[in-house]
Amino acid sequence: MRPLSLTLPLFLHLGIASATYTLSEVKAQISSYLDQNQNGTHTTRSAPPSGCQLACGFLDFALPQHVSYPQSVIYEFEESRYWSQQQELTRPSCRFSPTSAEDVSLAVLTFRVTQCKFAVKSGGHAAFAGASNIDSGVTIDLIHLNQLSLSADKTQASIGAGNVWYDVYTYLQPKNVTVIGGRVSAIGVGGLTLGGGMSFFSSQHGWACDNVNNYEVVLADGSIRQVSYSSAYSDLYWALRGGGNNFGIVTRFDLAAYPQGDLWAGSDTFLYTNETAAAINNAFYYLGVNAPSDPYAQVIIAYAYAQAQDLFVIASDLQYAKPIPNPPILQNFTSIPGSIASTLRIVDLANLTVEFNNTNPGGFRQTYWTFTVQNSASLMADMVAIYQEEVTAIKDVAGIVPSAVFQLITTDMTKHFSRNGGNPLGLAGQGPLNLINIDISWSNASDDERVLTAAQNMVNRSIAAARAQGLDHPYLYQNYASYQQNVFASYGADNLAKLKSISAKYDPQQVWQKLQPGYFKLG
Ligand SMILES: Cc1cc2nc3c(=O)[nH]c(=O)nc-3n(C[C@H](O)[C@H](O)[C@H](O)COP(=O)(O)OP(=O)(O)OC[C@H]3O[C@@H](n4cnc5c(N)ncnc54)[C@H](O)[C@@H]3O)c2cc1C
Incomplete structure (x- = not known):
């Protein structure tokens, strides 16, 4: 992150797993940014920006090259990468493309301070408008969270949440292993895994959500947590196995890997x-x-x-x-x-997913x-x-x-x-x-x-x-x-009540319900 000025304190907070900020730190940074903005240091705007305009401006200043605006090449390229026309025609004020979980954390806190509504996109295959794009808000496009690695014993693949399954399979295939994921090459790892995830191997190993060993998640307070069954957050782990976008932004999935050939x-x-x-x-x-x-x-x-x-x-x-x-x-x-x-x-698996992709054209x-x-x-x-x-x-x-x-x-x-x-x-x-x-x-x-x-x-x-x-x-x-x-509601009354109580515990301000209005909400 770019410091606001050499005279500003460096607000690095090393409390949890990674370097993150607190809400009050980001609030202070945005105030300082606004002061400088109004003094003409950064722009010549007469009225101070607010809401998403402010969020875009602040993120663009703090993390140069991560924000794109309408009509720019990057914005229009990212807009073209939705499967349905309804999503593609949705126009956010700007798009934010993080390169790390820390960037995502800063964005979430920025949206909270500015009360800017946002959406999150992985592979962009949810069909209806607003699912992973947002008119006049900010869309976080996970496109650059595309890291891929395999543990030395080949039992776990760590996959950035912006990958699509084709990239995952072509990475793992030469190593003779696979993970439990989508059957169409262009589907995103994020949406499919957070909603369930039916794969070619699901009768052997369950759905994708049952094969996540660990989620790296940015929570509503900006903290970055490692969430597994054996962690202190086993309730959140349960909720993420089908809870969609209601519990945080997952930045990395650590998936069980299995031997697999043709x-x-x-x-x-x-x-x-x-x-x-x-x-x-x-x-x-x-x-x-x-x-x-x-x-x-x-x-x-x-x-x-x-x-x-x-x-x-x-x-x-x-x-x-x-x-x-x-x-x-x-x-x-x-x-x-x-x-x-x-x-x-x-x-082979990757080519099979391309065949299925060809019968499901986008646009x-x-x-x-x-x-x-x-x-x-x-x-x-x-x-x-x-x-x-x-x-x-x-x-x-x-x-x-x-x-x-x-x-x-x-x-x-x-x-x-x-x-x-x-x-x-x-x-x-x-x-x-x-x-x-x-x-x-x-x-x-x-x-x-x-x-x-x-x-x-x-x-x-x-x-x-x-x-x-x-x-x-x-x-x-x-x-x-x-x-x-x-x-x-279809998960059953007890499961829905449990999901709501986990949501209240980890997100008392209900950020994912209110500031991120798209897709399925707990209600
Ligand atoms: C052609 C086609 C083939 C399909 N094949 C399969 C299949 O084989 N098996 C199957 O189970 N389903 C399949 N689906 C359904 C698919 O799983 C869903 O459409 C899924 O939502 C797509 O995920 P995505 O990341 O591409 O979508 P996106 O539109 O990017 O995301 C969907 C939702 O998940 C949220 N989200 C995404 N990533 C994150 C993240 N990292 N953290 C928090 N929230 C996130 C988004 O905000 C959005 O609300 C298919 C769909 C299509 C259109």
């Missing part, structure tokens, strides 16, 4: 027919039942609509975490006749929704019928690409949810469950209302169908949820 994986594509759909839904159901016999298998079933051809298709994405073609556990899928295209092959209007039901092939058919009816009503929308994506939350996954004190998701020991993601992209904002209404209908009608059959489940997966969905 996989057998890819996608079989089918034209939709009732017979093919029934066969796929049955195979999906039986995988849920049989999964414990072979936790190397994972499947993603996506029902989609191809506008150019005006027809429905089914993508059967199969993954086996060993380089063994067509393993018995997946043969209920591979024996289904009529595939019109297949990419199934032996492949469009996007909406993500979620719900969970019990594992049932006939309910799956009912939900697909609802999806198709609702898609038919919006199939003329320019550029529409609507999908209903089905994934199993297996009993193998949820047994890891109670490891190291557990997580707050409310699913430990449950399953097999069917986790649904309604995922729609389209071209023009003028169609937002029609698309969002159809998406909401798909969700509401499917949940009603599940409830009528006694097959509904309350869980809403944060990483797939729409902002209209009440994620934390």
Whole structure:
């Protein structure tokens, strides 16, 4: 940090793990900055800046090269790195790109002093506006927190919170290990891990949040803490395993690393027919039942609509975490006749995530929704019928690409949810469950209302169908949820109450709830 002047005291506070400031120290520095500003030392502005204008100016002065403004190359480059158009069109007053946890700490205290609202971005793949960007506030872009290292015994990878999974995997792959992370190359480490994190290896090892050994976190008081199950902050460790952006800004994740080589994986594509759909839904159901016999298998079933051809298709994405073609556990899928295209092959993890990235292009209007039901092939058919009816009503929308994506939350996954004190998701020991993601992209904002209404209908009608059959489940997966969905209530009343009390303990001023308004709040 650049000192304000040689006559100012150096406010380094070496109390905790790293050099940080206190709120009153930053307040004093900002006052001094304002005095000099008003005296014309730094700018010729007539009225003293306030709020985010002041926060941007102070951070720019204190940490040169870390702040960018609209129309600058860096600002516009960072703005272009969101997946959805809604997020990309959101315009903060400035963007702040820290290079250390100490920088993040200074920013948080600056926002508190100036009462400037802020957002935090890792990979920028949350779909709705305001999730990791903020109009007229300041966005902390973690892009430069991109360090990567592996312990000498190869059991733990330390990963800066601004990395995307492709960079993580290409770093670890030559060392023949991996971590439990995203399945699409451009997803960020931060958002995925703080919301849960389903990976190709989750039946073996649990979700990403269950494989964090230690979080380096900047708390609301500016302190930098090392948070693990065995630390003094085991309650915070529990909360971070699914608590999203409500407990601090994570600057580094220390993740359990596991030996891993190539996989057998890819996608079989089918034209939709009732017979093919029934066969796929049955195979999906039986995988849920049989999964414990072979936790190397994972499947993603996506029902989609191809506008150019005006027809429905089914993508059967199969993954086996060993380089063994067509393993018995997946043969209920591979024996289904009529595939019109297949990419199934032996492949390395990084390249597999690139294949998935290519089928999820950015730059469009996007909406993500979620719900969970019990594992049932006939309910799956009912939900697909609802999806198709609702898609038919919006199939003329320019550029529409609507999908209903089905994934199993297996009993193998949820047994890891109670490891190291557990997580707050409310699913430990449950399953097999069917986790649904309604995922729609389209071209023009003028169609937002029609698309969002159809998406909401798909969700509401499917949940009603599940409830009528006694097959509904309350869980809403944060990483797939729409902002209209009440994620934390779905964790269960006890878990939500515990999350709120941990929030009150570590953040008595409720900085993460009030000054960082975007994404899912504890309420
Ligand atoms: C194409 C696509 C593929 C996907 N694949 C998967 C998948 O394989 N498995 C899966 O589980 N999910 C998947 N998801 C969902 C994904 O996990 C979420 O969208 C997630 O929020 C993305 O994380 P991000 O860092 O890219 O997003 P961001 O938009 O950067 O962040 C999301 C939220 O997390 C907060 N946040 C991010 N980093 C930090 C941090 N370090 N400290 C505090 N808060 C932080 C942000 O403030 C924001 O509120 C996918 C999504 C898309 C669009």
